[in-house]
Amino acid sequence: xxxxxxxxxxxxxxxxAEPLYGLKPAVVHAVVEAARAGHAKQVRRLIHPxxxxxxxxxxxxxxxxxRVRVIDYSRRTLPPEVLPELDDAVRDEVLDILEPRQVAAAxxxxxxxxxxxxxxxxxxxxxxxILTEVEPEDRRLIEDSLSYPDDSAGRLMQRESVAVAQNWxxxxxxxxxxxxxxxxxxxxxxxxxxxxxxxxxxxxxxxxLLRTGRPVRIAAIMDRDITIIPATMDQEDVAILFRDRDLVxxxxxxxxxxxxxxITVDDVVDVIDEEAEEDLLxxxxxxxxxxxxxMLQTTRRRFSWLGINLVTAIAASVVIAIFARTIEQVxxxxxxxxxxxxxxxxxxxxxxxxxxxxxxxxxFGPGKASRFILKELSVGLANGxxxxxxxxxxxxxxxxxxxxxxxxxxxxxxxxxxxGLSGAMVPFLLDRRGIDPAIASPVILTTVTDVIxxxxxxxxxxxxxx
Amino acid sequence: xxxxxxxxxxxxxxxxAEPLYGLKPAVVHAVVEAARAGHAKQVRRLIHPxxxxxxxxxxxxxxxxxRVRVIDYSRRTLPPEVLPELDDAVRDEVLDILEPRQVAAAxxxxxxxxxxxxxxxxxxxxxxxILTEVEPEDRRLIEDSLSYPDDSAGRLMQRESVAVAQNWxxxxxxxxxxxxxxxxxxxxxxxxxxxxxxxxxxxxxxxxLLRTGRPVRIAAIMDRDITIIPATMDQEDVAILFRDRDLVxxxxxxxxxxxxxxITVDDVVDVIDEEAEEDLLxxxxxxxxxxxxxMLQTTRRRFSWLGINLVTAIAASVVIAIFARTIEQVxxxxxxxxxxxxxxxxxxxxxxxxxxxxxxxxxFGPGKASRFILKELSVGLANGxxxxxxxxxxxxxxxxxxxxxxxxxxxxxxxxxxxGLSGAMVPFLLDRRGIDPAIASPVILTTVTDVIxxxxxxxxxxxxxx
Numbered sequence: 045x046x047x048x049x050x051x052x053x054x055x056x057x058x059x060x061a062e063p064l065y066g067l068k069p070a071v072v073h074a075v076v077e078a079a080r081a082g083h084a085k086q087v088r089r090l091i092h093p094x095x096x097x098x099x100x101x102x103x104x105x106x107x108x109x110x111r112v113r114v115i116d117y118s119r120r121t122l123p124p125e126v127l128p129e130l131d132d133a134v135r136d137e138v139l140d141i142l143e144p145r146q147v148a149a150a151x152x153x154x155x156x157x158x159x160x161x162x163x164x165x166x167x168x169x170x171x172x173x174i175l176t177e178v179e180p181e182d183r184r185l186i187e188d189s190l191s192y193p194d195d196s197a198g199r200l201m202q203r204e205s206v207a208v209a210q211n212w213x214x215x216x217x218x219x220x221x222x223x224x225x226x227x228x229x230x231x232x233x234x235x236x237x238x239x240x241x242x243x244x245x246x247x248x249x250x251x252x253l254l255r256t257g258r259p260v261r262i263a264a265i266m267d268r269d270i271t272i273i274p275a276t277m278d279q280e281d282v283a284i285l286f287r288d289r290d291l292v293x294x295x296x297x298x299x300x301x302x303x304x305x306x307i308t309v310d311d312v313v314d315v316i317d318e319e320a321e322e323d324l325l326x327x328x329x330x331x332x333x334x335x336x337x338x339m340l341q342t343t344r345r346r347f348s349w350l351g352i353n354l355v356t357a358i359a360a361s362v363v364i365a366i367f368a369r370t371i372e373q374v375x376x377x378x379x380x381x382x383x384x385x386x387x388x389x390x391x392x393x394x395x396x397x398x399x400x401x402x403x404x405x406x407x408f409g410p411g412k413a414s415r416f417i418l419k420e421l422s423v424g425l426a427n428g429x430x431x432x433x434x435x436x437x438x439x440x441x442x443x444x445x446x447x448x449x450x451x452x453x454x455x456x457x458x459x460x461x462x463x464g465l466s467g468a469m470v471p472f473l474l475d476r477r478g479i480d481p482a483i484a485s486p487v488i489l490t491t492v493t494d495v496i497x498x499x500x501x502x503x504x505x506x507x508x509x510x
Numbered sequence: 511x512x513x514x515x516x517x518x519x520x521x522x523x524x525x526x527a528e529p530l531y532g533l534k535p536a537v538v539h540a541v542v543e544a545a546r547a548g549h550a551k552q553v554r555r556l557i558h559p560x561x562x563x564x565x566x567x568x569x570x571x572x573x574x575x576x577r578v579r580v581i582d583y584s585r586r587t588l589p590p591e592v593l594p595e596l597d598d599a600v601r602d603e604v605l606d607i608l609e610p611r612q613v614a615a616a617x618x619x620x621x622x623x624x625x626x627x628x629x630x631x632x633x634x635x636x637x638x639x640i641l642t643e644v645e646p647e648d649r650r651l652i653e654d655s656l657s658y659p660d661d662s663a664g665r666l667m668q669r670e671s672v673a674v675a676q677n678w679x680x681x682x683x684x685x686x687x688x689x690x691x692x693x694x695x696x697x698x699x700x701x702x703x704x705x706x707x708x709x710x711x712x713x714x715x716x717x718x719l720l721r722t723g724r725p726v727r728i729a730a731i732m733d734r735d736i737t738i739i740p741a742t743m744d745q746e747d748v749a750i751l752f753r754d755r756d757l758v759x760x761x762x763x764x765x766x767x768x769x770x771x772x773i774t775v776d777d778v779v780d781v782i783d784e785e786a787e788e789d790l791l792x793x794x795x796x797x798x799x800x801x802x803x804x805m806l807q808t809t810r811r812r813f814s815w816l817g818i819n820l821v822t823a824i825a826a827s828v829v830i831a832i833f834a835r836t837i838e839q840v841x842x843x844x845x846x847x848x849x850x851x852x853x854x855x856x857x858x859x860x861x862x863x864x865x866x867x868x869x870x871x872x873x874f875g876p877g878k879a880s881r882f883i884l885k886e887l888s889v890g891l892a893n894g895x896x897x898x899x900x901x902x903x904x905x906x907x908x909x910x911x912x913x914x915x916x917x918x919x920x921x922x923x924x925x926x927x928x929x930g931l932s933g934a935m936v937p938f939l940l941d942r943r944g945i946d947p948a949i950a951s952p953v954i955l956t957t958v959t960d961v962i963x964x965x966x967x968x969x970x971x972x973x974x975x976x
Contacts, residue, residue, distance in 0.1 A: 065737065065751055066872065097754035105878055129754070221720045231717050232698050232758065250716040251697050254687045271531065285531055287783060288563035288595070290776035292698065292758060309775050310756035313782060317753060320786030321867060324793070328863035329856065335868045339885050343892040346860050350893055353856045354901065357849040364845045371837070371844050378837050378844035379830045382851070382960070383823040390795060390819045394812050397794035401787060402801045406532070412571055419805050426809040427816055435820065494848070 067098045072105055079110045084117035091118055100129035103138065104336060115141045124150035128158040132165060133336040139166070148177030151186070155228065157202040157311055160189045164199065189305075197282050198275035200315070201296040201305035204228035208262060209239040210246065215258030228306075232292045235303055236266045243301045246270060272297055275304055279315050284406060286312040323404055326482035327397065329353075352487055360385070360494035367502035370510060376443045377505050380452055384501045387431060388459035388493030395420045395467025396489055400482050403475050417468040424464025428457035447509055455501035459493060466492045533564045538571055545576045550583035557584055566595035569604065570802060581607045590616035594624040598631060599802040605632070614643030617652070621695065623668040623777055626655045630665065655771075663748050664741035666781070667762040667771035670694035674728060675705040676712065681724030694772075698758045701769055702732045709767045712736060738763055741770055745781050750872060752778040789870055792948035793863065795819075818953055826851070826960035833968035836976060842909045843971050846918055850967045853897060854925035854959030861886045861933025862955055866948050869941050883934040890930025894923035913975055921967035925959060932958045 071090060078086040091099055091114075103111055103126070115122070115138055127135060127150055139147055139162070151159040151174060163171050163186065175183050185203040192198025206227060208217050217234065221227060234253065236246040246266035256265050271289055273282055273296045285291065286309060296305045329349035334342045364371070364381070371378050399416070402408060408416070432453035440449025470488050471481035537556060544552040557565055557580075565588070569577055581588070581604055593601060593616055605613055605628070617625040617640060629637050629652065641649050651669040658664025672693060674683050683700065687693060700719065702712040712732035722731050737755055739748055739762045751757065752775060762771045795815030800808040830837070830847070837844050865882070868874055874882070898919035906915025936954050937947035 064740065064743070065747075066754075095755060101754075104873070107877070107881070218720060221717075222723060227717070227721065230715065230758075249696065250720060251687075251693070253720065254684060254716060255693065257688060274530065277530070281531075287779050288532075288567075289561060290779075292696075292775060309758065309779070313753050313756075313775070313779060316779060316782055317786060320783060320790065324786065324790040324867065325863060327790070327794070328859045330860050330863055335864055335873055335882070339888045339892070342885070343889045346857070346889065347893055347896065349860065350853060350856055350897060354849070354853060354897060357852040358904070360852075361845050361849055364848070368841045368845060372841045375834045375838045375844075378841075378847075379827050379834060381844075382830070382848060383820070383827055385848070386823045386826075386956075386960075387816060387820060390816055391812070393794045394796050394815065397791060397796055398801055401790065407570070407801055411573070415573070416801070419808070422805045423809045423812065426805070427813055430813065431816060431820060438824070490852075494852075 065095075067094070067101045067105070072102060075102060075114060076106065076110050079106075079113040079117070082113075087114055087117045088121055092121070096123045096125040097129055099123065099126045104131055104134050108137070108338075111137065112141060119143075119146060122150075124153040125158075128154065128161045131336045133341075135162070136165075139170075144170075144173045145177050147174045152178050152182050155202040155204055156182075156185050156189055156305070157200060157307075159186050160199055164190060164194070192275055195279045196275065197273045197277040197279065197296050197307060198304075200279050200282060200311050201273075201275070201307045202228065202311075203305045205235060205295065205303065205306035206231055207235045207237045207303055210236050210261070210263040210266065211239060212262050213258060214253060214256045214260050214262065214265070217253060217262060218258070230308065231306070232308070233295075233306075235295045235306070236262055237303055242303070244270075244272060244295055244297055244303050247295060270295070272301070273307060274299075280319055280404075282307060283312050283315040283319060287316060319404065323400060323482045326480065327400065327486055329486070353490075356487055356491040356494070359491060360498055363495050363498045364502065367498075367506060370502055370506045374448070374505060374509055376439075376445070376448060377502060380439055380448075381498055381501050383435065384452060384455050384459055385494045385497035387435075387456060388463040388497045389490050391424060391427060391460050392463035392467040392489045392493050393486070395423075395464055396471060396485050399468055399471040400485060403471055403481055408472075413472055417465065417472075420464040420468035421461065422464075424460045424462075425457070428460030431460065432456040445509075448505070451504045451508055452501060455497065455504055458500045459497045462496045463489075463493050531561075533560070533567045533571070538568060541568060541580060542572065542576050545572075545579045545583070548579075553580055553583045554587055558587070562589045562591040563595055565589065565592045570597055570600050574603070574804075577603065578607060585609075585612060588616075590619040591624075594620065594627045597802045599807075601628070602631075605636075610636075610639045611643050613640045618644050618648050621668040621670055622648075622651050622655055622771070623666060623773075625652050626665055630656060630660070658741055661745045662741065663739045663743040663745065663762050663773060664770075666745050666748060666777050667739075667741070667773045668694065669771045671761065671769065671772035672697055672700045673703050673769055674700055676702050676727070676729040676732065677705060678728050679724060680719060680722045680726050680728065680731070683719060683728060684724070696774065697772070698774070699761075699772075701761045701772070702728055703769055708769070710736075710738060710761055710763055710769050713761060736761070738767070739773060740765075746785055746870075748773060749778050749781040749785060753782060785870065789866060789948045792946070793866065793952055795952070819956075822953055822957040822960070825957060826964055829961050829964045830968065833964075833972060836968055836972045840914070840971060840975055842905075842911070842914060843968060846905055846914075847964055847967050849901065850918060850921050850925055851960045851963035853901075853922060854929040854963045855956050857890060857893060857926050858929035858933040858955045858959050859952070861889075861930055862937060862951050865934055865937040866951060869937055869947055874938075879938055883931065883938075886930040886934035887927065888930075890926045890928075891923070894926030897926065898922040914971070917970045917974055918967060921963070921970055924966045925963045928962045929955075929959050 075087060075090050078090060094102065103114065106114060119142055130138060151162060163174065189198055189203065232250055234248045234250065235244060236248060237243065238245050246268045247270045248262060248266045252265055271285055271291060271294050273294050275296050275298055291309065293306050293308045295303050296307055298304045330346065334345060435456055436449040436453030439452045440446045466489055471485045474481040474484050541553060541556050544556060560568065572580060585608055596604060617628060629640065655664055655669065698716055700714045700716065701710060702714060703709065704711050712734045713736045714728060714732045718731055737751055737757060737760050739760050741762050741764055757775065759772050759774045761769050762773055764770045796812065800811060901922055902915040902919030905918045906912045932955055937951045940947040940950050
């Protein structure tokens with residue numbers, strides 16, 4: 045290991061070296077071979093020492109038929125923590141193989157947030173079948189969480205948390221924790237509630253508790269200025285709060301400000317990851333990552349995006365068709381016209397991506413939108429003029445026709461202006477109307493830049509070159 | 511507040527309602543007005559009650575001239591925690607306005623990871639100027655951290671952590687913490703080192719410490735199976751470890767396995783956010799978010815991407831030029847050809863995005879790459895056949911020419927196959943050669959789908975329609 049540490053790992057070679065942590069390819073090969081040969085015991089022996097996140101990785105990477113065997117062999121020894129780590133598509137497969145009683149045992153073992161994550165995507169019948177096998181007390185807590193809307197703080201929280209009254213002393217709290225059998229597995233803050241109303245009044249990081257002498261009252265050291273999460277808050281807003289305020293855990297309250305659970309940063313990390321990934325995927329017309337989906341599902345999901353794009357591409361073609369006669373006379377126009385449209389599309393996408401990301405990050409303050417649009421218009425104009433000059437000269441020389449060069453130059457400036465304007469405005473307008481800008485913006489943008497690109501270039505050519 | 515909590519907030523109206531936390535637009539307006547009127551005291555009074563993350567937000571959202579005034583008015587009262595939260599472009603502005611001594615005071619107040627974040631982007635002279643004003647002990651720690659490579663765990667870590675010897679008892683640790691004045695502001699785990707070699711041997715979550723009786727030895731309750739981060743590890747790998755293993759803090763060690771610092775999850779959250787954002791932005795040809803950059807910088811940064819795209823667009827045009835004669839005879843080809851190229855581009859981008867994301871998430875296990883490529887080829891074929899049928903009929907009817915319909919159908923299948931193949935393979939091959947797939951893939955892909963799209967469609971038309 046000393047070797048790995050002494051030499052700074054060069055970015056270039058990063059993927060070549062054996063990683064320090066994570067699933068080793070040799071293990072995957074060994075599991076595949078053992079499963080193929082039907083050696084159930086050997087499969088279990090290989091899986092046993094792995095970290096639960098690596099087991100999840102392993103299951104995701106196995107070919108479907110091998111995965112079925114591996115799960116079958118290890119159904120009694122699989123750590124429950126593996127289940128919430130799995131990609132949705134793979135988890136569905138795993139849950140299908142396990143018996144409801146086994147899933148129920150796993151669900152009971154996990155904290156409620158992980159249990160909810162497993163159960164929320166199942167159909168109603170399967171979910172009920174599993175829940176009937178869960179202890180009534182746990183079941184009530186899980187069903188409670190499931191009653192909150194999708195993607196809300198209530199779904200994200202775990203019900204287990206530690207609450208103490210403000211008139212306790214540090215010593216009493218420590219004694220309570222040493223005696224209590226019902227503490228959550230991991231926690232970083234203790235929440236303080238009013239002894240009478242049970243309303244949340246403060247929080248206390250464990251390290252403050254540890255630094256303070258036993259006789260001190262909790263009320264004297266607790267943090268009163270706390271970030272309280274209503275159970276109905278959107279998980280995206282929760283994630284932004286955790287990120288901006290560097291939180292590690294936060295209390296979740298109901299409508300009467302009573303503590304109903306806590307959200308810990310590990311769940312938020314997953315949300316942040318998901319949200320950024322969603323924007324990325326939506327902009328490319330992939331609704332969610334289909335890396336683990338089979339070919340038929342993937343084809344179906346991508347079909348609709350391609351279908352929408354076909355309509356917009358045909359719209360652009362109709363514009364070209366209007367100028368069919370012009371093209372017949374100056375065939376160079378057909379050669380050059382994709383350049384104008386393509387440059388507009390690229391410039392617009394650059395602006396669009398920055399806008400979509402800024403909206404997701406809630407970066408648009410008052411007055412910022414109009415300044416952003418103005419700036420993007422200027423950038424479009426500046427790059428438009430630069431590329432107009434470059435492309436004007438190239439086209440003029442290529443076809444020995446200065447007029448053609450002038451026409452493509454003007455069309456380029458216009459289309460890059462339009463690209464800047466629509467790239468900046470479309471996401472913003474969609475967001476205002478409650479439409480997800482990441483999904484709808486790219487289609488609208490390419491339609492605009494294609495149509496305007498062909499229209500200005502071919503239109504100008506018809507007027508000035510014929 | 512009860513009102514907000516009882517009614518589930520509908521996704522649609524999310525941006526309309528006043529948010530529970532975060533910067534209120536009214537505050538921004540009030541600050542702008544007070545600054546414009548030159549009321550320094552009023553500006554400070556408005557800023558004082560805000561959370562440091564909201565102050566950072568405020569500074570980012572202000573117009574540049576107002577920002578200069580606000581910083582000038584509040585230079586003595588600005589909480590140091592604001593600085594690491596700022597966007598790079600805005601932070602540069604702020605650091606320019608503050609005197610080196612003021613920056614040094616802020617840097618000394620912060621933990622070393624935040625100090626490093628502020629200092630690492632500055633030019634050498636400014637950095638030295640600030641560091642000479644910092645206490646020698648703090649300066650040594652900061653310079654030590656800065657000696658690690660960019661984007662390494664060493665840069666991300668804070669030097670402050672709590673280490674105890676394994677032969678201590680729980681009671682001794684608690685007493686030590688009550689007496690010690692040198693504890694970090696926030697910590698969640700205590701690290702256990704060998705009394706003699708100072709090598710790291712275990713870790714202990716604070717909640718375990720709190721649950722355990724005073725006489726118990728640390729060695730008996732500590733976690734021996736810990737995730738140790740070498741200081742040279744890439745921050746992306748650190749982020750994946752934290753995410754996969756649900757870590758809250760982890761010890762960082764040097765080449766001799768001695769504890770040199772700790773990484774806490776709040777820093778990792780920022781990395782995860784950055785990395786996902788980077789992929790998104792790179793795929794669209796924006797090197798980093800330029801939301802807060804001025805128009806000239808933005809124009810320059812985007813120019814190069816547009817320039818590269820111009821070259822690929824011209825390459826596609828050259829292909830069209832080869833078939834100029836064919837187009838002169840069948841002008842419908844000029845009308846339809848962008849459709850074939852565009853569908854290929856969209857289909858390829860879908861595949862590409864999934865591949866780039868899977869590579870970033872280290873999802874490619876052994877054998878998975880070839881299965882992925884095979885699957886994407888099948889998806890390309892399936893959607894190719896479907897859209898060939900649709901577009902073949904449309905083109906045949908539109909131009910009353912079944913031959914033309916047949917030609918566009920065949921070209922569509924071929925281009926969607928090529929799109930699937932190159933969308934899946936290009937990122938993978940680039941990654942193997944140590945080139946960032948998010949940056950280089952889109953250019954290569956669109957060149958391929960444009961060239962192949964025009965080539966197959968116009969080529970087939972030349973052979974079969976003339």
